[in-house]
Amino acid sequence: MEDSFYFADKTWPELEEAVKRNSLIILPIGTIEEHGKHLPVSTDSVIVNEIAKGAAEKLKGEIPTLVLPTLWTGYSAKEMTHWPGTIRVNPLVLIQLIHDILASLIEMGFRKIIILDGHGHHKGIIEVALRQIGDEYGVFPASVSPAGLSAELYRKIRMSQIGGSIHGGEWETSLMLHFKQKVKKEEFTAEDIMRYHSEFVPGDNFAPGKGVFWSTWGIQKSETGIYGDPTKASEETGKLLYEEIVQKLCQFIKEFYFYEPKG
Template sequence: MPIDFMLNSSPELARKIEQGAVVLLPIGQVEQHGPHLPVGTDTYIAEGVARRVAERLDGEIPILLLPAVWSTYSVDALGQWPGLIKVRTRTVIDLAHDIVASLLRMGFRKVLLLNGHGNNPGLLDTALRELADEFAAAPVLANVWSFSAEAFAQVRRSEPGGAIHAGEYETSLMLAMGYPVDMSQAPSGESFRFTSPFRARDTFAGKNLVTWSTWKLQQSRTGVYGDPTVASVETGQIVLEATVQKLVEFVREYYAWQPEAGG
């Protein structure tokens, strides 16, 4: 049976339900990512990682891959540049809720939302909490960058502030995945310079003790926060492999996990 959910027949899905399959739902966004990256970067990363995880586990555990959710919420500041297609925050919550609820009503019990967009975690977390209240199931949210953090920290070439939006991290992953990237257009001088003991310098440097919007703290000339000029295929390959492998390990654990009685 194919790993792509939409290529399965209804009887094939019924067998996957009987087998306790894990369903992967990539979630991204369409928005500008500077002059060098496609506007679909967040979606392509989530989708690309999810497919690699599913392909690696296929034949080991029952697994299905849904098409990506490609439009979610972004701050209005991103609309300064062409490319932003956004929906309202409650719409994101409701859409995630309703997709997962459909799967749970169908009989699936293990659903993993794999998110590649920075404005989504709080919204998706709310959706999953509401679902856990309604169903005897525990869908899970995983943010791609959280599974990349250790590997990226070991190989990054940018200074802190170099990997927030369309910086070294995302550019390297897109290069490694073979998507069109125009490095001749990668802007310099856009690293995040704001420093505070209460806020991370970038996605992989420091911790956020508060929520304090990047877009309010520093203006960007190009829509980039970070240093894409040091990105490379080699960095992307190392980070991509580590990210996929770590997610594979988690999905194995999630598949084997069974809730306690009454949970």
């Protein structure tokens, strides 16, 4: 327990010490949401939790790091309630919730905070909370997307075609295989691969788009609760993705932690 990197394991005097050492805080944000017939509803939360753990281990001895419990409450589009398992928090409440968690940390004295964003619907929500925090406290936490960190590598190693990695597809399923989580291979199906692609809408989380946001859930109906192709997922791909994400995350964390604004 002594050298645990989990924020919640600490006593208040230990956290007071952590503030004095200017410890970095990682806040993983996932959700509880259906992920098709083959993945558990915890998928987004598991992925960010594992990555936060991996980064904290790798940073040991270089940057004092504390990992907060993964925030599992999230917002998902109503379309996803066609299948049981999705818990939906009003996005305005979620902005306030994330804001208040960050404000609490800043009022304790923490200054370097990284959010790990594991859920596609949260990008705008997190960014609004970060804008508000910056305005109010002059402290600027950063939000990092594991999907974004691994995009360059994934484009080279993916086995699925474009449309195979949006929700419950090759990317997420491979990571869950690597993490030895419950993955029901007998339920793999490619029937809900994303078939809509245009110059403006890439139809995949890892294909270049042209600056348009248009919800996948409003473009094509899903029968199984996913958009993607888990049949192409593998533990090997998951391992490579995990290592890339942790390595790139630590690289950014060092840039973020040691940077002091000029002038």
